[in-house]
Amino acid sequence: MKVFMLGWEFPPFISGGLGTACYGLTRAMDQLGMEVTFVLPKMVAGQYATHVKLLTPQSKASDPSFALADLKNVKFCPIGSLLQPYSTPETYHRQIEETLRQKQLLHGGKISSASLLMDSSDYSTDMYVEVYRYAEVAAELAFNRQFDIVHAHDWMTYPAGIAVAAASGRPLVIHVHSTEFDRSGEHVNQTIYDIEREGMERADKIITVSHYTRNIVISRYGISGDKVEVVYNGVDRCGSWPLDESGIKKDEKIVLFLGRITMQKGPEYFLQAAKKVLGIMDNVKFVMAGSGDMMHRSIEMAAELGIGHKVLFTGFLRGEDVQKIYKMADLYVMPSVSEPFGIAPLEALDNDVPVIISKQSGVSEVLMHALKVDFWDINEIANKIVAVLKFPPLQMTLRSHGNFEVRRLRWRDAAAKCARIYEEMLAPV
Amino acid sequence: MPSICFYFQVHQPVRLRHYTVFDENEHYFDDHKNSTICRKVANKCYLPANRLILDLIRRFDGKFKVSYSITGTLLEQFQHYSPEVMSTFDALAQTGCVEFLAETYYHSLSFLYSHEEFIDQVHKHMETVKYYFGQAPRVFRNTELIYNNDLAALIESMDCFDAILTEGADHILGYRSPNFVYQPKGCNKLKLLLKNYALSDDIAFRFSNRDWAQWPLTAEKFANWVGNVNGCGNVVNLFMDYETFGEHQWEDTGIFNFVRHLPEEILKHPDNNFKTPSEVAESYDSVDSVDVPHIISWADTERDLSAWLGNAMQSNAIHELYRLEKKIKKTNNEKIIADWRKLQASDHFYYMCTKYFADGDVHKYFNPYDSPYDSYINFMNVLGNLHSRCSDQAIGGEVCSTP
Numbered sequence: 100m101k102v103f104m105l106g107w108e109f110p111p112f113i114s115g116g117l118g119t120a121c122y123g124l125t126r127a128m129d130q131l132g133m134e135v136t137f138v139l140p141k142m143v144a145g146q147y148a149t150h151v152k153l154l155t156p157q158s159k160a161s162d163p164s165f166a167l168a169d170l171k172n173v174k175f176c177p178i179g180s181l182l183q184p185y186s187t188p189e190t191y192h193r194q195i196e197e198t199l200r201q202k203q204l205l206h207g208g209k210i211s212s213a214s215l216l217m218d219s220s221d222y223s224t225d226m227y228v229e230v231y232r233y234a235e236v237a238a239e240l241a242f243n244r245q246f247d248i249v250h251a252h253d254w255m256t257y258p259a260g261i262a263v264a265a266a267s268g269r270p271l272v273i274h275v276h277s278t279e280f281d282r283s284g285e286h287v288n289q290t291i292y293d294i295e296r297e298g299m300e301r302a303d304k305i306i307t308v309s310h311y312t313r314n315i316v317i318s319r320y321g322i323s324g325d326k327v328e329v330v331y332n333g334v335d336r337c338g339s340w341p342l343d344e345s346g347i348k349k350d351e352k353i354v355l356f357l358g359r360i361t362m363q364k365g366p367e368y369f370l371q372a373a374k375k376v377l378g379i380m381d382n383v384k385f386v387m388a389g390s391g392d393m394m395h396r397s398i399e400m401a402a403e404l405g406i407g408h409k410v411l412f413t414g415f416l417r418g419e420d421v422q423k424i425y426k427m428a429d430l431y432v433m434p435s436v437s438e439p440f441g442i443a444p445l446e447a448l449d450n451d452v453p454v455i456i457s458k459q460s461g462v463s464e465v466l467m468h469a470l471k472v473d474f475w476d477i478n479e480i481a482n483k484i485v486a487v488l489k490f491p492p493l494q495m496t497l498r499s500h501g502n503f504e505v506r507r508l509r510w511r512d513a514a515a516k517c518a519r520i521y522e523e524m525l526a527p528v
Numbered sequence: 529m530p531s532i533c534f535y536f537q538v539h540q541p542v543r544l545r546h547y548t549v550f551d552e553n554e555h556y557f558d559d560h561k562n563s564t565i566c567r568k569v570a571n572k573c574y575l576p577a578n579r580l581i582l583d584l585i586r587r588f589d590g591k592f593k594v595s596y597s598i599t600g601t602l603l604e605q606f607q608h609y610s611p612e613v614m615s616t617f618d619a620l621a622q623t624g625c626v627e628f629l630a631e632t633y634y635h636s637l638s639f640l641y642s643h644e645e646f647i648d649q650v651h652k653h654m655e656t657v658k659y660y661f662g663q664a665p666r667v668f669r670n671t672e673l674i675y676n677n678d679l680a681a682l683i684e685s686m687d688c689f690d691a692i693l694t695e696g697a698d699h700i701l702g703y704r705s706p707n708f709v710y711q712p713k714g715c716n717k718l719k720l721l722l723k724n725y726a727l728s729d730d731i732a733f734r735f736s737n738r739d740w741a742q743w744p745l746t747a748e749k750f751a752n753w754v755g756n757v758n759g760c761g762n763v764v765n766l767f768m769d770y771e772t773f774g775e776h777q778w779e780d781t782g783i784f785n786f787v788r789h790l791p792e793e794i795l796k797h798p799d800n801n802f803k804t805p806s807e808v809a810e811s812y813d814s815v816d817s818v819d820v821p822h823i824i825s826w827a828d829t830e831r832d833l834s835a836w837l838g839n840a841m842q843s844n845a846i847h848e849l850y851r852l853e854k855k856i857k858k859t860n861n862e863k864i865i866a867d868w869r870k871l872q873a874s875d876h877f878y879y880m881c882t883k884y885f886a887d888g889d890v891h892k893y894f895n896p897y898d899s900p901y902d903s904y905i906n907f908m909n910v911l912g913n914l915h916s917r918c919s920d921q922a923i924g925g926e927v928c929s930t931p
Binding site: 375379467468470471478479481482483485486489490492493495496497500 | 548549550839840841843844845882898899901902904905908909
């Protein structure tokens, strides 16, 4: 099975769940023996020279693709673009401006903006135009390549998926990792909604990461149920870590929030619950690990609530730091307002940290050994936090059962399910 | 022979309301939920089943007999929520064909943690049964048929019982059959009646299971199986939850019809009869002594304590509960003591079981909580508040001499 995949990031440059999911799925497919051509947006092609084994030498015209040593069947094809996961039109525009500014600093202020844009591609300053330009380039890349299926992850690649599928005549699968309703609540961006909807209508099959998201696709985008399948995200143990404590002696309990600090993730509910907990328990600290558009607001909010000295902000964490923070945590809380899946709780459980998750999430469909709350129910969130910190038997039971439970949520099952979906799509009618 | 001995367990716990660590109200119980459930089960089970049994007793003119054990906590709830059920039990008591058994008033596991509390609860239950039904129980059964040699010794020492019921578990019987009367090892007077779990569970669990090879179970078929015991057994002990009739097995499975025809089918064979547990103990000598050094019960396939004490949360909760005994009793406050006792119902710990959490089965259907973790958190929050009430009492209340 040969897959033309339109994805996002790979380690160590993962910025969130979307990158993690794409990478996890691709890696599992590789292990199943599927061949994947993985197209992704990248600003600077040379950025990876030290991290990857180059398949073909860098050249300005032809195929700047490369491979990773441990992914034998995956070919990575970067397309120069400033598109990033979680971009909004505003953040994209800011990004372009920032890039221009940096170039001006390098070359002095006399050069025109047009020539400041790097490589030979013309980045558009308008994100929507960029999305369609990306689609064109992807279609060109696809030309003369052999593959059975096109698989596009998240809305920004849907036009590219449509273009490649149309040019090659192969069937299209789109993978819905989130919808505008998750990201923006009820005030959806109409243009993005239209792009999402077109992708869903033009696709031959839609994969969602949970029934929660599947229901949104059916009810808010008018798609027929038999076109939509659920493939849950997974988690893979990233190697074993030493069993002994890492020497961090702490008297204080640590309650962890790890994820993008943005409206969708419910940071204000986390802080309100923290305040209630601190009202009756003193030796606990709340850690918010991550960055995002609500980070500053959250720092202010913690101060306003009078708990600033008990809330720590670590900024964005990656790699080993993520493991370290899980090792220190007594509890992980995900008070998401609307979470299509939520991989972080699985990672927490994998690291022996019990979790409290919002019922308004996809992952609550698959986890049984987790405490569940309605995201708005601050009282109950606080109640459950106190209970976990106060009663060791509760923490122990959640940890051991939860850890056991995540072992059956592996990416290879997700990959196998995708393979089955591909086969059904390719079967002669 | 064989004598069919029916025993029905009748119980509802007093369920807790949602109680967070921030709650300070001293009323822990969900009256609305408890009353709704009590009335619902009354309509689906207690009333129709009682009426049916009453009818059968009258129709067969004393030949059809059954026995019940109704917990104190449920008797209290009948008074509050469905007194009409009490009148039907009253009528049953008056027939002279119904025996009432004794158990712990609060359906507790107190035998495992405090013999003093256990004995108090048994006495209280016996007084209550005497008060409502005019019978002094002579046969004892422990919560969920939990049993071992020590229990038998304790019951015998109380000197007011003739027999005790428990599960006819394979590992205590070995090659022997539950269809005889036995004697607990170490006892002289007490007799032991063992549940025939195969035949009991055919009615209580398998009755409506279409995948069962013997489905559908008719009264005639069942009577034949019972009849097969003739010649190799004296008694067939059919012990089950009363909710089998209408709740576990809904009316549309035909369970009431089955019961309606059962006495006549059984009595078609002139050798068969129905006896109450006391009558069984009186009629038959024990054929052997049974050694049960380790606790058994009638719960789940393991037939042990794992349904209530299998995980760390359960052991912790029950341990903390009984640790409060002295403090609670020292307050001499009726309300506090009653609350503490209502928390002893084995159901509270059953809800915390993580054993079959993955499979939706009997554990889940009757569980008012979404997860065992929620039930543990709720219980511990309530216990925490109860504990603080004791301390208040100790500080502000007067010192009374213990009664």
